[in-house]
Amino acid sequence: MQGLERPASAGQSQGQGFGQAQAQGGRPEQHHVVIEGLAKRFGAVTVLEGLDLAIEKGEFLTLLGPSGCGKTTLLRIIAGFLDADAGRITVAGETLLGQPPHRRDFGMVFQNYAVFPHMTVFDNVAYGLRARNVPSADIGRRVERALERVRLGAFASRFPTQLSGGQKQRVGLARAIVIEPRLLLMDEPLSNLDAKLRIDMRSEIRLLQRELGITTLYVTHDQEEALAVSDRIAVLDKGRMLQVGGPKAIYDEHAHRFVADFIGNANQIAARVDGGLVHFAGGVSMPLPGAAPPAQPVTATLRPEDFRLSPSPDYTAALPVRVLLVSYLGARLRLSCELADGASLQADVDSDAIAPAAGETVSLWFNPGKVRLFSAEGWRV
Amino acid sequence: MSAVVSSSSRAFDPWRIVGIVALALLFVFVALPVLALLRQSLVGQDCECLSVENYTTFFTSRYFSRALFNSLVVSTGATLIALAIGLPLAIVLSRYRLKGGSFLKIMIVMSMLSPPFVGAYAWILLFGRAGFVTQLGRDWFGVSLPTIYGPFGIALASALNLYPVVFFIVSGALQRIDTSLEDAAAGLGRAPAAVFATITLPLVMPSLVTSALLVFLGTISDFGTANILGEGERYPVLATLAFALYLSEIGSEPGMAATTSMVLLAIALGLVLLVRFLSGRRSVAADGGQPRRPMILGGRKTVVVTVLAFGLVAFANLPLFIIVGSSFLEVKGAVFQWSLSLGNYEKAYALMGNALLNSILFSLQALAIILVAGAMLGYYVSRFQGQLPRLVDGLVTIPYVIPGTVLGIGYASLFNGPPFFLTGTSAIIVIVYVVRRLPYLVRSSSGIVYQIDRGLEEASQSLGVRPMEGFLRIMVPLMRPGLVAGLIIAWLEVFNELSASIVLYTGATRTLPIAAFQQAFSGDIGIAAAYSSIMILVTALALLMLVRQDGVDSVMR
Numbered sequence: 001m002q003g004l005e006r007p008a009s010a011g012q013s014q015g016q017g018f019g020q021a022q023a024q025g026g027r028p029e030q031h032h033v034v035i036e037g038l039a040k041r042f043g044a045v046t047v048l049e050g051l052d053l054a055i056e057k058g059e060f061l062t063l064l065g066p067s068g069c070g071k072t073t074l075l076r077i078i079a080g081f082l083d084a085d086a087g088r089i090t091v092a093g094e095t096l097l098g099q100p101p102h103r104r105d106f107g108m109v110f111q112n113y114a115v116f117p118h119m120t121v122f123d124n125v126a127y128g129l130r131a132r133n134v135p136s137a138d139i140g141r142r143v144e145r146a147l148e149r150v151r152l153g154a155f156a157s158r159f160p161t162q163l164s165g166g167q168k169q170r171v172g173l174a175r176a177i178v179i180e181p182r183l184l185l186m187d188e189p190l191s192n193l194d195a196k197l198r199i200d201m202r203s204e205i206r207l208l209q210r211e212l213g214i215t216t217l218y219v220t221h222d223q224e225e226a227l228a229v230s231d232r233i234a235v236l237d238k239g240r241m242l243q244v245g246g247p248k249a250i251y252d253e254h255a256h257r258f259v260a261d262f263i264g265n266a267n268q269i270a271a272r273v274d275g276g277l278v279h280f281a282g283g284v285s286m287p288l289p290g291a292a293p294p295a296q297p298v299t300a301t302l303r304p305e306d307f308r309l310s311p312s313p314d315y316t317a318a319l320p321v322r323v324l325l326v327s328y329l330g331a332r333l334r335l336s337c338e339l340a341d342g343a344s345l346q347a348d349v350d351s352d353a354i355a356p357a358a359g360e361t362v363s364l365w366f367n368p369g370k371v372r373l374f375s376a377e378g379w380r381v
Numbered sequence: 382m383s384a385v386v387s388s389s390s391r392a393f394d395p396w397r398i399v400g401i402v403a404l405a406l407l408f409v410f411v412a413l414p415v416l417a418l419l420r421q422s423l424v425g426q427d428c429e430c431l432s433v434e435n436y437t438t439f440f441t442s443r444y445f446s447r448a449l450f451n452s453l454v455v456s457t458g459a460t461l462i463a464l465a466i467g468l469p470l471a472i473v474l475s476r477y478r479l480k481g482g483s484f485l486k487i488m489i490v491m492s493m494l495s496p497p498f499v500g501a502y503a504w505i506l507l508f509g510r511a512g513f514v515t516q517l518g519r520d521w522f523g524v525s526l527p528t529i530y531g532p533f534g535i536a537l538a539s540a541l542n543l544y545p546v547v548f549f550i551v552s553g554a555l556q557r558i559d560t561s562l563e564d565a566a567a568g569l570g571r572a573p574a575a576v577f578a579t580i581t582l583p584l585v586m587p588s589l590v591t592s593a594l595l596v597f598l599g600t601i602s603d604f605g606t607a608n609i610l611g612e613g614e615r616y617p618v619l620a621t622l623a624f625a626l627y628l629s630e631i632g633s634e635p636g637m638a639a640t641t642s643m644v645l646l647a648i649a650l651g652l653v654l655l656v657r658f659l660s661g662r663r664s665v666a667a668d669g670g671q672p673r674r675p676m677i678l679g680g681r682k683t684v685v686v687t688v689l690a691f692g693l694v695a696f697a698n699l700p701l702f703i704i705v706g707s708s709f710l711e712v713k714g715a716v717f718q719w720s721l722s723l724g725n726y727e728k729a730y731a732l733m734g735n736a737l738l739n740s741i742l743f744s745l746q747a748l749a750i751i752l753v754a755g756a757m758l759g760y761y762v763s764r765f766q767g768q769l770p771r772l773v774d775g776l777v778t779i780p781y782v783i784p785g786t787v788l789g790i791g792y793a794s795l796f797n798g799p800p801f802f803l804t805g806t807s808a809i810i811v812i813v814y815v816v817r818r819l820p821y822l823v824r825s826s827s828g829i830v831y832q833i834d835r836g837l838e839e840a841s842q843s844l845g846v847r848p849m850e851g852f853l854r855i856m857v858p859l860m861r862p863g864l865v866a867g868l869i870i871a872w873l874e875v876f877n878e879l880s881a882s883i884v885l886y887t888g889a890t891r892t893l894p895i896a897a898f899q900q901a902f903s904g905d906i907g908i909a910a911a912y913s914s915i916m917i918l919v920t921a922l923a924l925l926m927l928v929r930q931d932g933v934d935s936v937m938r
Contacts, residue, residue, distance in 0.1 A: 079839070102842045108843035116841075127844050
């Protein structure tokens with residue numbers, strides 16, 4: 001499992017996910033799904049490079065990353081719609097080698113629903129059961145129960161054209177869970193729905209998943225969605241697994257600069273570590289939050305909400321900035337600022353605070369314990 | 382316990398077998414005949430050696446180059462006339478709501494009902510030497526009308542049969558235009574005419590060019606019209622020349638039929654490639670957006686536009702009425718009399734033999750094959766990537782541009798001997814029908830496959846259904862509109878096929894179009910009218926059955 005032998009910090013954060021069994025260890029049989037060394041290239045483009053991942057039974061694991069990071073490719077390889085160039089996948093100790101999609105017994109929910117337009121809601125949900133030669137009395141019962149679960153009990157005889165997007169996706173969900181799959185794959189299932197519905201449905205999906213205990217692999221590019229529904233999140237970028245961990249670990253203890261940027265839009269501030277101090281451009285320094293790493297140039301990250309306009313017992317360090325623009329966002333004021341070295345920085349401060357004027361130079365105070373430092377390669381130092 | 386996932390370990394793929402079988406069949410029935418003609422055309426007159434002698438003869442002899450010139454003149458003329466009819470009709474019918482608009486569309490479909498040579502024959506009945514109108518002019522007014530024989534007549538008859546192609550393709554494009562583009566231009570201060578010229582026309586230009594190309598190809602490869610209105614050798618074009626040379630090949634100059642065929646094929650292929658090159662770079666296809674709702678015109682304008690549109694279409698349908706009407710007239714000494722009679726049908730029935738039965742049997746067999754193969758190959762070439770699907774796609778499309786006479790001559794010379802021995806059998810007629818019209822169904826079904834979300838099949842597979850079963854249960858029902866549309870066009874073309882079957886038929890495999898053509902060319906005008914009427918009737922009946930299934934709109938698409 002070479003991915004876990006990445007820089008130590010990546011491995012560290014791995015174990016922090018809500019007490020989930022850790023993905024390390026040489027006994028893959030214990031995990032429900034084990035992915036090892038998975039690689040995929042499309043022509044000259046490497047989409048996945050030697051990816052490792054383990055999913056526990058009953059777990060809700062989310063693949064999170066920007067478009068083009070390889071998350072959908074990974075999902076499609078697991079589903080069997082794509083072949084990997086190298087690597088292995090086992091489910092419950094059984095290899096997926098050469099198994100076509102229809103023999104894998106995975107449920108799949110699609111971004112654009114993929115509800116069969118020429119079949120009623122009932123027939124859509126019954127489709128997979130009929131392929132399994134389930135007796136027709138059982139089919140009726142199971143389809144009904146699945147439709148009840150997604151609150152579509154009254155819609156069994158409708159055709160998909162008479163349904164809204166959210167209802168279609170519920171049909172897709174019912175169709176996937178009714179076969180009681182070994183693994184439920186969801187490919188950005190909510191991204192075609194409007195914002196409000198997306199939030200309702202993601203809780204619905206999460207509740208259903210917990211109730212049924214279906215092992216679920218969920219793909220999204222929406223970090224808030226990922227944080228809200230997952231047991232663990234795997235962050236992908238450019239075909240590499242940057243961090244796997246629980247939502248809190250992913251949010252607070254980024255293993256990689258990219259994770260800090262992608263989750264919560266952290267400001268990236270050029271700095272240098274030397275002699276137990278962090279030196280920011282413009283002559284400000286602060287003591288290091290943890291053990292002192294060797295002297296090197298680093299990137300420090302701080303979220304916009306980590307700043308205040310005045311010091312307090314925790315907020316003991318400050319960066320001088322020039323305010324370029326002040327935007328009112330309701331509860332917060334967003335200050336668009338410029339650092340001494342010309343880099344830009346966003347800070348969200350209490351809108352009750354006395355707002356600085358554009359062009360003014362102010363000190364932005366922060367808690368040094370919130371600062372995360374990353375090496376030139378991007379990994380945590 | 383676990384092993385490397387790789388494609389080589391995949392279970393066997395039934396679609397790969399489909400691809401390989403299709404490739405093998407297409408190679409034998411498309412590539413080989415063309416290659417055989419090419420080989421024949423490159424053999425010298427006096428030796429069994431490789432030589433371009435035939436081509437030198439072709440381009441230096443006035444006899445051959447006149448046919449080439451005539452072909453180009455006639456096809457260009459037909460294209461221009463078809464555009465002049467089809468384009469205004471498409472604009473009017475997609476932009477304005479006319480009374481009887483759907484009836485007009487049905488009449489436009491009817492213009493395609495008969496093969497072009499039947500139209501040609503009808504024009505002769507009207508304007509020929511002994512035509513109704515000609516006689517009327519001469520006997521009553523002392524005027525001699527301009528002749529219908531020759532280039533103008535051929536171009537007109539072809540155009541009146543082919544303008545629906547322009548109409549349907551351009552209508553489709555007009556309906557797909559995102560109306561917000563036109564609204565934006567109007568909002569920027571352009572008058573309606575200027576909006577049309579600067580926005581609408583450029584957007585439909587690719588479709589316009591495509592339809593023009595189809596009319597040109599249809600005319601240049603049509604054998605029947607040119608033969609009837611050009612009176613065979615008097616106004617030779619490439620298609621009639623190739624046929625005449627093929628019939629007289631035994632004696633004079635072997636290889637010249639093949640050479641003429643290759644020139645005809647080169648023109649067709651060259652044009653297709655040229656159009657593809659010109660329109661390939663800038664795709665302006667705009668899917669999505671609001672479909673335009675037809676406008677209601679003001680009072681007087683509606684009347685004018687409606688009368689013009691109906692007038693135009695009625696004129697194009699004139700041959701249909703002339704043929705059917707005259708088939709019920711008595712014939713004495715090769716002249717129609719003004720008295721009703723079923724005599725033509727009695728004579729026609731006596732002489733028909735197996736022609737009608739053959740036509741129906743061969744067409745049904747061919748259509749069954751076309752439907753199954755077209756659905757599978759349309760799916761195969763649009764869903765699969767790689768060399769094999771691309772090769773199959775290319776080979777299946779080529780017959781689209783091979784003039785029927787050329788394909789017929791190729792078949793006749795290739796399948797005559799071992800190991801095929803197909804000449805004279807009904808199989809060769811069915812095969813040539815299939816090969817010529819399969820492209821319609823492959824195109825229409827692949828067109829619809831592109832519109833069907835790939836996720837549906839993946840959903841089916843993830844639910845545990847085998848790919849082939851998923852194809853039948855998910856794809857086939859969803860492809861149905863495309864299949865029906867393709868089937869309708871294929872039926873029109875197969876039942877009326879003349880160009881290739883006239884080269885390949887024998888006494889036992891004579892079809893109705895061949896019988897009608899022979900009577901129209903050099904036989905009894907009454908029997909010709911009766912045969913043609915039967916053809917029109919059978920075509921129309923079959924069409925009605927199909928349209929009843931899916932509504933007129935599936936034909937429009």
